[in-house]
Amino acid sequence: MNKITINDIAKKVGVAKSTVSRYLNGGVVKDETKKIIEKVIEETNYKPNAFARLKAKQKKIIGLIMPRLDSPTASRMVATLERYLRLKGYLVLIINTDNNQETELENIENLWRMNVDGIIIVATTVTEKHEEYIKKLDIPIIFVGQRIKNGVSIIYNDFEAGMKMGEYLGERVSSNVMYLCVDKSDMAVGIERKKGILKGLKNKGVTDIKCVHTDFTFNKTYKIVRDEMKKKRSDAIICSTDLQALAVYKVANEFGIKIPEELSITGFGGYEVSELVNPKLTTIRLDSEVMGHITAETMIKLLNEEDS
Template sequence: MEKKLTILDIATLSGVGKSTVSRFFNNGYVSQEAREKIQKVIEENSYAPNVFARGIKAKNNKFIGIIVPCLDSNTTSNILMALDSTLRVEGYTPLIINTNHNIELEKANLENLWRLNVEAIIVIATEVTQQHKDFIKRTKIPTVFVGQICSNGFSIVNHESAAGKKMGDYIGKSGLKNILYIGVDEKDIMVGKNRRDAVFKVLAKYDVNITEIKSDFTFETTEKLILEYLKNNKPDCIISATDNMAFGAIKAIHSCGFNIPKDISIAGFGGYKVSEIISPRLTTIKFDNEKTGKEAAYSIIKLINNIPIPKIQKIEFDFIKGESVSHLSF
């Protein structure tokens, strides 16, 4: 495999200085004689300049770094598609990095994107650490967090308190008494704490018993946890922190021979398209992920252009009244 020419190689072969070659590629002034020498070397060696590397080093390069925790999440993919398409329409080039839920890799890639001289960074976050806050303070690079609140940055989040209250009130009024809530780690402040706390706060006003177990967002783990739980327990209703986890719970419920909602009711958060076509249709909170993606794109562009935006933007939701919850009191 032939070694790819560098700018220094071209300068040596052309008999000109490295700075002259650099000016040639960046449309600076180069004498006609030097230009012809450089062009001859390029043609003889079929040299193709790295347009990406040249562009990203320039000021106002239109590159925006996007860090995502995964690519197989329904929520993340919907946000990302709207974000990507909106940025491209506005003339920006997204650089998407997947961290596979590795928080250390996420923090390292913040630094990498900053060193690459991107104009701004968007983080679809599951956690905000002190290192994230220190990065914002130190670099001053325009950064928007999606899904989590960064106290010294800009954030776009779902209206978790209102959504949790809506779900808690609906289940409380249904007359179902023994409630199982399956949530996630509180390190995820918005889902693991704020969403959960809002549900619990409202349910506390009703005459119900609440049990809680924690999963990891995945279908598989949730299915195993619910299968184990149902060996010795039978809740009236399972509230899942996400629709994906609710699907795992649904499979476990069916595996144990129970009927939904006759034997066990179930509800979730997310509002995925598949939630509307399963039978019975899932009762859930539908978040507007497309709007979240678009708002993230427009917000980061405003920050790049020094246009003020709110520190925290909350995305509203729709309540989907499916058929997966019994209505004993209705």
């Protein structure tokens, strides 16, 4: 007679292997599902592997997928999030994707197969594949920074932040504004923040705006802004992030442009390093510590109330 495995139990119950594993290791499982699992185990005389159960009990794990690890806001968020979850008895397993979407998607499934308790994704974009995972996987998944349908998202109000910045600058500059925007695949910054900025400027009567596409990196932004300023100098540059703004400061210094007398520069983020530039950068601070705390707190709530 073939030995009964945890996969066999899961198939008979009609749930994922991780749900059965959670039950065997004392995790939270819906009462109705728990009764069915208990009945199938009794009927099959299933004997779980004692070593595997001991190993599983050693650590409760949350997977954290990051697009990059060199962002100041990301590091602050991760530190807060990790500390909160550690105090709740969880180990945070961090995976860096280097902004590679395929790597991100692969690791969502990899973490699930590793039987982690939950997954947090600091997302740069949301695709149909992400939506499929929300429906398919039976563990809590939280998206940070991007909104996902039928799932849990922790986001900034990028439209409101953008509009406030647009209005602020629109009161000080009437024309010849450059806006450093990012790809539309980034719903939060590439669409919502952009809409807010343009609306804020329009509210103040500013319509002479040139949108210049770049990414979130310092080097690419520096090269693009340098080339643009060689062709025509702007009176103001609105950056999508503080890191972009620091690249603009470098260009301005090389060109001998006085800030803010000849060029106004604004950003988003509120990085500590932004305090080092002179004159001080005008920016909207995104509270990444609060974001990390809320994300971790939400994950614990989902784990405690999980309906699976």
